Amino acid sequence: xxxxxxxxxxxxxxxxxxxxxxxxxxxxxxxxxxxxxxxxxxxxxxxxxxxxxxxxxxxxxxxxxxxxxxxxxxxxxxxxxxxxxxxxxxxxxxxxxxxxxxxxxxxxxxxxxxxxxxxxxxxx
Amino acid sequence: xxxxxxxxxxxxxxxxxxxxxxxxxxxxxxxxxxxxxxxxxxxxxxxxxxxxxxxxxxxxxxxxxxxxxxxxxxxxxxxxxxxxxxxxxxxxxxxxxxxxxxxxxxxxxxxxxxxxxxxxxxxxxxxxxxxxxxxxxxxxxxxxxxxxxxxxxxxxxxxxxxxxxxxxxxxxxxxxxxxxxxxxxxxxxxxxxxxxxxx
Amino acid sequence: xxxxxxxxxxxxxxxxxxxxxxxxxxxxxxxxxxxxxxxxxxxxxxxxxxxxxxxxxxxxxxxxxxxxxxxxxxxxxxxxxxxxxxxxxxxxxxxxxxxxxxxxxxxxxxxxxxxxxxxxxxxxxxxxxxxxxxxxxxxxxxxxx
Numbered sequence: 001x002x003x004x005x006x007x008x009x010x011x012x013x014x015x016x017x018x019x020x021x022x023x024x025x026x027x028x029x030x031x032x033x034x035x036x037x038x039x040x041x042x043x044x045x046x047x048x049x050x051x052x053x054x055x056x057x058x059x060x061x062x063x064x065x066x067x068x069x070x071x072x073x074x075x076x077x078x079x080x081x082x083x084x085x086x087x088x089x090x091x092x093x094x095x096x097x098x099x100x101x102x103x104x105x106x107x108x109x110x111x112x113x114x115x116x117x118x119x120x121x122x123x124x
Numbered sequence: 125x126x127x128x129x130x131x132x133x134x135x136x137x138x139x140x141x142x143x144x145x146x147x148x149x150x151x152x153x154x155x156x157x158x159x160x161x162x163x164x165x166x167x168x169x170x171x172x173x174x175x176x177x178x179x180x181x182x183x184x185x186x187x188x189x190x191x192x193x194x195x196x197x198x199x200x201x202x203x204x205x206x207x208x209x210x211x212x213x214x215x216x217x218x219x220x221x222x223x224x225x226x227x228x229x230x231x232x233x234x235x236x237x238x239x240x241x242x243x244x245x246x247x248x249x250x251x252x253x254x255x256x257x258x259x260x261x262x263x264x265x266x267x268x269x270x271x272x273x274x275x276x277x278x279x280x281x282x283x284x285x286x287x288x289x290x291x292x293x294x295x296x297x298x299x300x301x302x303x304x305x306x307x308x309x310x311x312x313x314x315x316x317x318x319x320x321x322x323x
Numbered sequence: 324x325x326x327x328x329x330x331x332x333x334x335x336x337x338x339x340x341x342x343x344x345x346x347x348x349x350x351x352x353x354x355x356x357x358x359x360x361x362x363x364x365x366x367x368x369x370x371x372x373x374x375x376x377x378x379x380x381x382x383x384x385x386x387x388x389x390x391x392x393x394x395x396x397x398x399x400x401x402x403x404x405x406x407x408x409x410x411x412x413x414x415x416x417x418x419x420x421x422x423x424x425x426x427x428x429x430x431x432x433x434x435x436x437x438x439x440x441x442x443x444x445x446x447x448x449x450x451x452x453x454x455x456x457x458x459x460x461x462x463x464x465x466x467x468x
Contacts, residue, residue, distance in 0.1 A: 176356045177356050177357070177358070180356055180357065180361045181360055181361050181364070184361055184364040184365055188364065188368050189364055189367065189368065189453075189454075192371060192454060193453055193454065193457055196454065196457040196458040197457055200457075200461065282353040282354065282431075282432065282435065283354050284352065284353055284354060284355065284356065284357075284358075286356075286358075287352050287358045287435065290358065291358075291435045291438050291439060292431060292435055295406070295417045296416075298402075298438075298442070299402050299403060299406065299417070302399055302442050302445050302446075303399055305445055305446060306395055306398075306399045306445055306449065308449060309395050309445075309448070309449035309453065310395075312449075312452055312453050312456045312457075313392070313452060313456060315456075316456040316459065317456060317459070
């Protein structure tokens with residue numbers, strides 16, 4: 001139970017769970033999208049915590065101040081998460097477009113009311 | 125290093141509290157503002173952890189464009205959420221079970237900040253930075269070490285290692301991520317654009 | 324928004340600087356934190372700000388819908404085209420060496436910059452398109468703004 005060595009990972013998992021709960025539990029679609037955004041950011045925090053090095057510096061190199069290679073923050077998780085963030089906002093934009101279309105089609109964005117309207121239309 | 129630890133703990137506490145508040149807010153416009161604050165605080169957390177490219181992207185994208193898109197959607201959709209009962213027990217049980225499984229998985233992970241963990245000491249990362257440091261010329265044009273002949277595996281000798289990784293070592297991944305963003309743009313047009321002659 | 328004098332005058336002075344900063348971030352992606360993705364979002368922020376203050380019709384005069392759609396595709400084509408040029412010249416796909424065959428290090432810098440410009444185009448125009456489509460007024464609520 002190495003708290004000082006693992007606390008960042010535990011906080012990242014807590015943030016992920018804070019984001020996961022509204023995706024399952026809340027019927028409002030925009031609240032689900034917000035929860036998904038929080039989940040994604042918690043996941044990125046988990047991933048980037050693996051690349052941090054004690055006493056390191058940012059992964060940009062100016063020649064007079066060269067350091068040992070293991071004194072720079074690991075650039076590979078950073079590179080992977082960077083494109084992940086922009087893709088995450090692109091998918092959030094598509095999700096919001098779908099929410100706007102559901103509102104136009106059903107008149108509401110609460111999932112229980114949408115299911116009720118569907119159920120009524122199926123029974124007709 | 126107590127200063128890193130202190131700033132990290134304070135920022136993570138603020139991030140968690142803002143996340144909980146954003147989830148519980150019933151007025152969706154307030155929840156959007158809290159999401160914007162949350163993204164900005166996350167950018168500060170990442171700056172503190174020395175991942176500055178990620179912090180830059182999160183500040184521009186999360187606290188900027190994402191907020192504008194959410195508010196734009198709220199104009200069409202309505203910004204009050206219907207009140208629900210307070211705790212949805214199946215969801216809470218599923219969330220706690222997932223959290224327990226993930227926490228069990230982190231028990232034998234390497235220490236946070238370890239320079240010799242498998243993620244940080246593998247030949248790709250170390251070799252990449254070492255070759256980059258050797259080959260970037262300084263102001264007078266000298267290299268720190270004689271550059272190896274053409275045919276070495278790690279390309280991209282520019283000062284910013286992260287850009288070198290994205291655009292040169294992993295250029296194939298970046299090409300497809302750009303394609304994914306392009307597809308998102310196309311989906312927006314297909315879903316929401318109305319033709320001028322449509323009823 | 325058109326009647327708010329402070330917003331209009333202030334933003335009219337700030338938007339060129341935001342655009343120049345976005346271009347700076349793209350061009351200096353190799354030397355300092357930044358790159359195509361970040362710079363693209365900053366440029367999109369400048370256009371979105373213009374649309375918010377002056378109205379969508381004004382922005383469509385500056386950046387017509389056809390142009391932004393075309394630039395989204397052109398950005399991806401620049402990226403894939405650089406890769407295919409490497410393939411057609413006899414090297415591997417996305418190998419930047421044929422851009423400057425005499426000096427492989429310089430060719431790397433050329434290829435990386437070119438590809439970042441493509442990414443910047445695509446990301447900025449997709450963000451502007453997303454804003455345009457989401458804030459389009461529905462036919463029954465078209466207002467005179």
